Amino acid sequence: MSQILKCSVNWCDSTSENCTENGEDVTFHTFPKCQNIRDTWIDACKNDDEDWKPSQDSVICSRHFTDDCFRQTKPRRMKFKSTPTLHLPKKIVWERSLRDQVMMDYLRALNDKRRLIKLLKEKLLMERRHDRRKT
Numbered sequence: 001m002s003q004i005l006k007c008s009v010n011w012c013d014s015t016s017e018n019c020t021e022n023g024e025d026v027t028f029h030t031f032p033k034c035q036n037i038r039d040t041w042i043d044a045c046k047n048d049d050e051d052w053k054p055s056q057d058s059v060i061c062s063r064h065f066t067d068d069c070f071r072q073t074k075p076r077r078m079k080f081k082s083t084p085t086l087h088l089p090k091k092i093v094w095e096r097s098l099r100d101q102v103m104m105d106y107l108r109a110l111n112d113k114r115r116l117i118k119l120l121k122e123k124l125l126m127e128r129r130h131d132r133r134k135t
């Protein structure tokens, strides 16, 4: 198996080349066939493309699973029905157009530090407001 595996979770930079955790190799796990569990995995990835579907080679790294998701075998095997729960990105639910708008503003503000800081603060506020609505 010489192919480099890359974790499908958005913002996770685990690849089979670079990754150990607590001295143990991070393992990579292909998406389950069972549709329900598969959907949970897909949702956990929070891909920017909402219609994203994993390919046959898509994997999620072991950092997103609690220890009890694994059988104590070498190499580690995942238990049936395990779903990723750790180190997952928060879903950013801004309307896509709004997100693009914010990006444009960032780009324009790059040469204007004060404006950039103001924008960043607004973004933080927006995220906090969103978090509050959720709870």
Ligand SMILES: [Zn+2]
Pocket (backbone or CB within 6 Å): 007, 008, 009, 012, 013, 014, 060, 061, 062, 063, 064
């Ligand atoms: Zn990962």
